[in-house]
Amino acid sequence: xxxxxxxxxxxxxxxxxxxxxxxxxxxxxxxxxxxxxxxxxxxxxxxxxxxxxxxxxxxxxxxxxxxxxxxxxxxxxxxxxxxxxxxxxxxxxxxxxxxxxxxxxxxxxxxxxxxxxxxxxxxxxxxxxxxxxxxxxxxxxxxxxx
Numbered sequence: 001x002x003x004x005x006x007x008x009x010x011x012x013x014x015x016x017x018x019x020x021x022x023x024x025x026x027x028x029x030x031x032x033x034x035x036x037x038x039x040x041x042x043x044x045x046x047x048x049x050x051x052x053x054x055x056x057x058x059x060x061x062x063x064x065x066x067x068x069x070x071x072x073x074x075x076x077x078x079x080x081x082x083x084x085x086x087x088x089x090x091x092x093x094x095x096x097x098x099x100x101x102x103x104x105x106x107x108x109x110x111x112x113x114x115x116x117x118x119x120x121x122x123x124x125x126x127x128x129x130x131x132x133x134x135x136x137x138x139x140x141x142x143x144x145x146x
Contacts, residue, residue, distance in 0.1 A: 009039045010141055016123070017046055017080040027087055040144045041092045042137060045081040047101040047129070048108045049073050050122045066107035093140050100132045 003011065011034065020026055027043075034041060051070055053063040069077070081098065088094045101109045101118065111117055111128075118129035125133070 011038045065110040
Protein backbone atom coordinates (compact mmCIF):
# COMPACT_ATOMS: atom_id res chain seq x y z
CA UNK A 1 0.00 0.00 0.00
CA UNK A 2 2.85 2.39 0.83
CA UNK A 3 4.56 1.73 -2.51
CA UNK A 4 1.31 2.29 -4.40
CA UNK A 5 0.69 5.53 -2.54
CA UNK A 6 4.24 6.93 -2.58
CA UNK A 7 5.37 5.64 -6.00
CA UNK A 8 9.09 5.78 -5.13
CA UNK A 9 11.80 6.09 -7.74
CA UNK A 10 13.89 3.48 -5.93
CA UNK A 11 12.95 0.46 -3.84
CA UNK A 12 15.51 -1.74 -2.12
CA UNK A 13 14.47 -5.29 -1.26
CA UNK A 14 16.55 -7.21 1.24
CA UNK A 15 15.14 -10.54 2.20
CA UNK A 16 15.89 -13.98 3.49
CA UNK A 17 15.47 -15.52 0.07
CA UNK A 18 14.81 -18.88 1.74
CA UNK A 19 11.13 -18.09 1.09
CA UNK A 20 11.79 -18.77 -2.61
CA UNK A 21 12.35 -22.46 -1.86
CA UNK A 22 8.67 -22.89 -1.00
CA UNK A 23 7.38 -20.61 -3.74
CA UNK A 24 9.88 -20.04 -6.59
CA UNK A 25 7.52 -17.63 -8.39
CA UNK A 26 7.08 -15.39 -5.35
CA UNK A 27 9.75 -12.88 -6.36
CA UNK A 28 8.73 -12.54 -10.00
CA UNK A 29 5.11 -12.02 -8.94
CA UNK A 30 6.15 -9.36 -6.42
CA UNK A 31 8.27 -7.57 -9.03
CA UNK A 32 5.38 -7.66 -11.50
CA UNK A 33 3.06 -6.15 -8.88
CA UNK A 34 5.59 -3.42 -8.04
CA UNK A 35 6.46 -2.48 -11.62
CA UNK A 36 3.70 0.12 -12.15
CA UNK A 37 4.64 1.95 -8.96
CA UNK A 38 8.46 1.90 -8.79
CA UNK A 39 10.97 3.14 -11.36
CA UNK A 40 13.85 0.97 -10.16
CA UNK A 41 14.04 -2.01 -7.81
CA UNK A 42 17.29 -3.12 -6.20
CA UNK A 43 17.53 -6.68 -4.92
CA UNK A 44 20.34 -7.59 -2.57
CA UNK A 45 21.55 -11.17 -2.41
CA UNK A 46 22.06 -12.96 0.88
CA UNK A 47 25.52 -12.90 2.42
CA UNK A 48 27.11 -16.08 3.78
CA UNK A 49 25.65 -17.45 6.98
CA UNK A 50 28.04 -17.84 9.88
CA UNK A 51 28.30 -21.29 11.46
CA UNK A 52 26.81 -21.92 14.91
CA UNK A 53 30.27 -21.71 16.50
CA UNK A 54 30.47 -18.03 15.47
CA UNK A 55 27.61 -17.06 17.79
CA UNK A 56 28.29 -14.74 20.71
CA UNK A 57 28.22 -17.76 23.01
CA UNK A 58 30.59 -19.64 20.73
CA UNK A 59 33.04 -16.76 20.68
CA UNK A 60 32.83 -16.44 24.48
CA UNK A 61 33.69 -20.15 24.57
CA UNK A 62 36.87 -19.47 22.61
CA UNK A 63 35.92 -20.01 18.97
CA UNK A 64 37.76 -17.66 16.61
CA UNK A 65 37.86 -16.97 12.88
CA UNK A 66 38.36 -18.19 10.30
CA UNK A 67 34.75 -19.32 10.07
CA UNK A 68 33.29 -21.25 7.16
CA UNK A 69 29.68 -21.48 6.14
CA UNK A 70 28.05 -24.87 6.57
CA UNK A 71 28.37 -26.58 3.15
CA UNK A 72 24.67 -27.46 3.01
CA UNK A 73 23.59 -23.92 3.93
CA UNK A 74 26.11 -22.56 1.43
CA UNK A 75 24.67 -24.66 -1.42
CA UNK A 76 21.10 -23.59 -0.65
CA UNK A 77 22.04 -19.91 -0.30
CA UNK A 78 23.99 -19.92 -3.57
CA UNK A 79 21.06 -21.56 -5.38
CA UNK A 80 18.61 -18.99 -4.01
CA UNK A 81 20.95 -16.11 -4.83
CA UNK A 82 21.13 -17.41 -8.40
CA UNK A 83 17.34 -17.26 -8.60
CA UNK A 84 17.47 -13.67 -7.38
CA UNK A 85 20.16 -12.82 -9.96
CA UNK A 86 17.93 -14.16 -12.74
CA UNK A 87 15.41 -11.45 -11.79
CA UNK A 88 17.66 -8.74 -13.18
CA UNK A 89 15.99 -6.80 -15.97
CA UNK A 90 15.59 -3.26 -17.26
CA UNK A 91 14.18 -1.82 -14.04
CA UNK A 92 15.59 -4.43 -11.61
CA UNK A 93 19.21 -4.36 -10.47
CA UNK A 94 20.66 -7.19 -8.42
CA UNK A 95 23.52 -6.42 -6.06
CA UNK A 96 25.54 -9.54 -5.42
CA UNK A 97 27.14 -8.94 -2.04
CA UNK A 98 28.85 -12.34 -1.80
CA UNK A 99 32.31 -10.92 -2.66
CA UNK A 100 32.05 -8.47 0.23
CA UNK A 101 31.66 -11.25 2.80
CA UNK A 102 33.50 -14.26 1.32
CA UNK A 103 37.20 -14.78 0.88
CA UNK A 104 38.76 -16.77 -1.95
CA UNK A 105 39.73 -19.39 0.65
CA UNK A 106 36.02 -20.01 1.35
CA UNK A 107 36.01 -18.43 4.77
CA UNK A 108 33.37 -15.91 5.80
CA UNK A 109 34.77 -12.44 6.31
CA UNK A 110 33.99 -11.80 9.97
CA UNK A 111 35.51 -8.33 10.56
CA UNK A 112 36.23 -5.29 8.41
CA UNK A 113 39.60 -3.59 7.92
CA UNK A 114 39.15 -1.77 11.24
CA UNK A 115 38.38 -5.06 13.06
CA UNK A 116 34.67 -4.26 13.45
CA UNK A 117 32.39 -7.29 13.30
CA UNK A 118 30.42 -7.52 10.07
CA UNK A 119 27.62 -9.64 11.55
CA UNK A 120 25.12 -8.93 14.32
CA UNK A 121 24.37 -12.63 14.58
CA UNK A 122 24.68 -15.66 12.30
CA UNK A 123 22.65 -14.22 9.45
CA UNK A 124 22.15 -10.50 10.11
CA UNK A 125 24.70 -7.90 9.21
CA UNK A 126 25.98 -5.40 11.75
CA UNK A 127 26.21 -1.68 11.06
CA UNK A 128 29.75 -2.25 9.76
CA UNK A 129 28.44 -4.99 7.43
CA UNK A 130 25.61 -2.82 6.18
CA UNK A 131 28.08 -0.02 5.51
CA UNK A 132 30.00 -2.32 3.17
CA UNK A 133 26.84 -2.94 1.19
CA UNK A 134 25.81 0.71 1.37
CA UNK A 135 28.71 1.87 -0.82
CA UNK A 136 27.73 -0.54 -3.62
CA UNK A 137 24.06 0.39 -3.27
CA UNK A 138 24.79 4.11 -3.52
CA UNK A 139 26.85 3.48 -6.64
CA UNK A 140 24.06 1.39 -8.20
CA UNK A 141 21.43 4.03 -7.42
CA UNK A 142 23.68 6.77 -8.80
CA UNK A 143 24.16 4.88 -12.05
CA UNK A 144 20.36 4.56 -12.44
CA UNK A 145 19.82 8.24 -11.65
CA UNK A 146 21.70 9.40 -14.72
